[in-house]
Amino acid sequence: MGTEDRIQEMYDLESVFKKLIEDSTKININSIGFGGSSIPGTPIRFTARFPEHNKDLKNTPYFLEGKKKLLHFTSLEVFFSIINEGAIRLYNLHNSNDPTEYEYASECLKPIYQLQHGREVYDPFISQVKQNSFILSTTDISELDNLFFWKEYARDGKGIAIELEIINNPEDWRLFYFSKVQYGELDKIEELAKNWHSHQLENPLHNYQIELNQLLSLYKNPSWVKEKEIRIYTQIPQAEHTLWDKHIFKDFREGKAEKNISYFKLPLCDKHDQFLDPEVKNNYFPKIRISNIYFGPDFPLNGKELLDLSNEIKFYAAKKNNIWLKNIPFNRTILKE
Numbered sequence: 001m002g003t004e005d006r007i008q009e010m011y012d013l014e015s016v017f018k019k020l021i022e023d024s025t026k027i028n029i030n031s032i033g034f035g036g037s038s039i040p041g042t043p044i045r046f047t048a049r050f051p052e053h054n055k056d057l058k059n060t061p062y063f064l065e066g067k068k069k070l071l072h073f074t075s076l077e078v079f080f081s082i083i084n085e086g087a088i089r090l091y092n093l094h095n096s097n098d099p100t101e102y103e104y105a106s107e108c109l110k111p112i113y114q115l116q117h118g119r120e121v122y123d124p125f126i127s128q129v130k131q132n133s134f135i136l137s138t139t140d141i142s143e144l145d146n147l148f149f150w151k152e153y154a155r156d157g158k159g160i161a162i163e164l165e166i167i168n169n170p171e172d173w174r175l176f177y178f179s180k181v182q183y184g185e186l187d188k189i190e191e192l193a194k195n196w197h198s199h200q201l202e203n204p205l206h207n208y209q210i211e212l213n214q215l216l217s218l219y220k221n222p223s224w225v226k227e228k229e230i231r232i233y234t235q236i237p238q239a240e241h242t243l244w245d246k247h248i249f250k251d252f253r254e255g256k257a258e259k260n261i262s263y264f265k266l267p268l269c270d271k272h273d274q275f276l277d278p279e280v281k282n283n284y285f286p287k288i289r290i291s292n293i294y295f296g297p298d299f300p301l302n303g304k305e306l307l308d309l310s311n312e313i314k315f316y317a318a319k320k321n322n323i324w325l326k327n328i329p330f331n332r333t334i335l336k337e
Contacts, residue, residue: 003038006038006039009044010044014046016199017046018032020195020199021048021192021196023195024188024192025189025192025212025215026060026188027050027051027057027215028051028056029048029049030049030052032046032048033046033049034046034047036206041205043205043206043207044207045207045209046207046208047211048209048211048212049211050212050213050215052174052237053173054170054172054173054174054177055171055172055173057177058171061182062218063178064170064178064179064180067140067178068165070139070140070141070164070166070230071138071139071140071143071144071149071162071163071164072136072164073149073152073159073160073161073162074160074162075154075158075159076159076160079160079313082268082290083290083316083320084320085265086267086268086277086320086321087268087276088164088288089136089263090134090135090136090232090263091135091263092133092134092260092261092263092264093130093131093133093135094127094131094259094260094261095251095259095261095263098221098224101130102126102129102213102216102217104219105189105215105216106126106129106216108189109189109193111193112193112196112200115200115201116208116209129235131260131262132235133213133217133234134248134263134264135231135232135233136231136266138164138229138230139229140230141163143228144161146335147335149161150296150333154296155296156298157297158296158299159299160293160299161293161294161296161333162290163290163291163292163293164288165288165289167269167273167288168273168283168287170286172284173285173286174284175234175235175237175240175284176232176233176284177214177218177231177232177233178230178231178232178233179230180229180231181218181219181220181224181230181231183219183220183221183222184219184221184222184225186219189216192210192212196210213235214233214235217233217235218231232286244264247264247265248264249262249263250262251263267280268289268290268321269287269289270289270321270322271289271323271324272322276321290317290323290325291323291325292325292327292328293313293325294333295331295332295333296332297332297333297334298332302331302332306330306331306332310329313328314326
């Protein structure tokens, strides 16, 4: 076998591996990297990666189309922190209220991970993925009068909901993803795990890797289905980690003292659709602007006091972020019966 034959062998094996992934997940894999010696009969390493461009996930469950307004339930203290920073924080998965984040779906792939890397590296690998994966949890604006969100995520109804507007087209995002969370429904992951594991066992000479951390981070246990979560997600890219490092900051949670918690600081946009941080020029970042806030059904102020606070917030946001929140309500949110 000559060099050309060896290269053709690599391409043929790559094609088979690519088809296996796409048939299982229904996701188009742009490319698979491979490497190895030109000597016949020696190992070849294949690495398939999740698509970099969000648009490549169109027509799959992992691309959310048509949503421009989202809600983020929180407290007024957090709102002022966001305004003061001119940015919103995407926390890593160690900060999640769900301890099985990422692990729920990755458990399906545990046998193949252990086959390729050994049993002792599985847990550190999972922890590293959670360390490097950052999410902003939101839900659809239609959930404004849903008591569940106010009780669970807005200080038991005493907090607020921030309305976030997506300015640029998510199809233009690169290394950021916009998707509904999938609750349960692991059929595609289980099929991939079965086919991938069998393929690796049938071809022990070669090493078949799939970097699908982004995909696995969009699944959660069905017990969390009431969250109806819409997720903006990114993961530190190996090739561009220095760019991401500039946006990543360490944090601490008393109740999670053993966890390495950090966040990605995503700058917000002003009324002219420009990032508030002038150093950020990346048009493939999500462009997000605060477009309104809503007061919880049990917010501690009401009447004239709430009216005065609404006006104060309106002018403060204009001063700090160059946005005009003209539609801030002057009363608490009324829930449907």
